[in-house]
Amino acid sequence: MGDEFVKSLEELKAIRDRMQKQVGLRESDENTIRVVVGMATCGIAAGARPVLEAFLEEVNKRNLKDVTVTQTGCIGVCRLEPIAEVYVPGEEKVTYVKLKPEMVPRIVADHLVNRQVVTEYTIGAAE
Amino acid sequence: MKELSLHILDIAQNSISAGCTRLELSLTDQDGQITLVIGDNGRGMTPEFLASVTDPFTTTRTTRKVGLGLPLLRMAAEQTGGSLAIESTVGVGTTVTARFCTGHIDCPPLGDMAGTVALLVQGAPEVDTIYTHTTPRSSFTFDTREIRAVLGEGISLAEPEVAVWMRGYLEDLEQSV
Numbered sequence: 001m002g003d004e005f006v007k008s009l010e011e012l013k014a015i016r017d018r019m020q021k022q023v024g025l026r027e028s029d030e031n032t033i034r035v036v037v038g039m040a041t042c043g044i045a046a047g048a049r050p051v052l053e054a055f056l057e058e059v060n061k062r063n064l065k066d067v068t069v070t071q072t073g074c075i076g077v078c079r080l081e082p083i084a085e086v087y088v089p090g091e092e093k094v095t096y097v098k099l100k101p102e103m104v105p106r107i108v109a110d111h112l113v114n115r116q117v118v119t120e121y122t123i124g125a126a127e
Numbered sequence: 128m129k130e131l132s133l134h135i136l137d138i139a140q141n142s143i144s145a146g147c148t149r150l151e152l153s154l155t156d157q158d159g160q161i162t163l164v165i166g167d168n169g170r171g172m173t174p175e176f177l178a179s180v181t182d183p184f185t186t187t188r189t190t191r192k193v194g195l196g197l198p199l200l201r202m203a204a205e206q207t208g209g210s211l212a213i214e215s216t217v218g219v220g221t222t223v224t225a226r227f228c229t230g231h232i233d234c235p236p237l238g239d240m241a242g243t244v245a246l247l248v249q250g251a252p253e254v255d256t257i258y259t260h261t262t263p264r265s266s267f268t269f270d271t272r273e274i275r276a277v278l279g280e281g282i283s284l285a286e287p288e289v290a291v292w293m294r295g296y297l298e299d300l301e302q303s304v
Contacts, residue, residue, distance in 0.1 A: 004299050005296075005299065005300075008292075008295070008296045008299060009277065011292060012274070012277050012278065012289075012292055012296075013277060015278075015282075015288055015289060015292055016277065016278050016279060016282060019282050019286070019288070020279075020281070020282070039136075039140060039246075039250065040137075040140065041137050041194070041195050041196045041199070042195075044128070044133050044136055044137045045128055045133070045137075045199075049133065049136060049239070049242055049243070049246060050242075052246055052249075053242055053245075053246065053294070055287075056249065056287040056290045056291055057287075057291055059287040060287040060288045060290075060291045067287075068285070069249075069285075069287055070250070070285070071246070071249070071250035073140070073144070
């Protein structure tokens with residue numbers, strides 16, 4: 001293995017050490033915001049992979065510890081893929097449709113951080 | 128699907144849905160052929176289901192009656208002069224093998240394998256995922272059991288920070304072959 005792989009594994013150990021310190025600091029499950037991205041054939045063919053990557057990158061960049069990003073199968077409205085659902089505890093689910101990676105930073109900043117739904121990207125605006 | 132790597136992402140979701148604990152992906156690019164193998168130890172399929180599984184009107188999804196994953200893969204492979212083979216045994220697992228002739232004008236590019244593998248692991252962090260990529264020049268194997276051994280207990284491979292790291296690591300590995 002070349003030097004870049006040794007460096008990479010050192011980075012992974014650094015991530016581990018950082019995260020171990022944070023165990024217990026994470027907010028409890030009932031405060032966790034969930035982002036769920038549709039990753040069935042319809043979503044993948046429509047471009048869900050870069051959208052999911054953009055969510056992971058933004059959540060990581062902003063170090064949002066109370067947000068989880070997960071994947072699901074077909075949400076049922078294939079023509080509006082790529083789709084992501086956002087579940088904020090105590091609030092109604094918000095469904096974002098026809099997503100592109102460049103729309104994701106705004107959803108993360110406005111909705112996940114500042115709790116303002118990006119109405120123009122929602123299924124209500126698309127229909 | 129514009130890339131072979133998107134087919135792999137799609138078909139491997141079937142393995143995860145089938146409850147596998149081990150997912151083996153292999154990609155061999157040799158002698159004018161790309162061979163993709165997606166193998167799992169999930170619940171497997173009955174001979175009857177297997178016989179109809181590349182028919183678009185066979186699906187396990189509950190939201191509608193059409194499933195296009197395997198039919199699209201079969202079409203993509205056959206369009207290049209390649210083929211699709213599926214072996215499956217109930218209680219043992221399923222192996223999907225697709226062969227593409229890379230010289231054919233309809234052969235899609237391989238695309239972003241690093242993204243595909245990182246996201247498969249992020250979506251199914253408990254599964255042992257083993258990915259091998261072989262070219263005439265070189266070969267590498269990415270194994271989530273090795274990543275977990277470094278991370279230790281209590282840190283999930285679904286964590287965004289870990290997923291972003293895996294992507295970068297896989298990009299380096301792809302560059303090396």
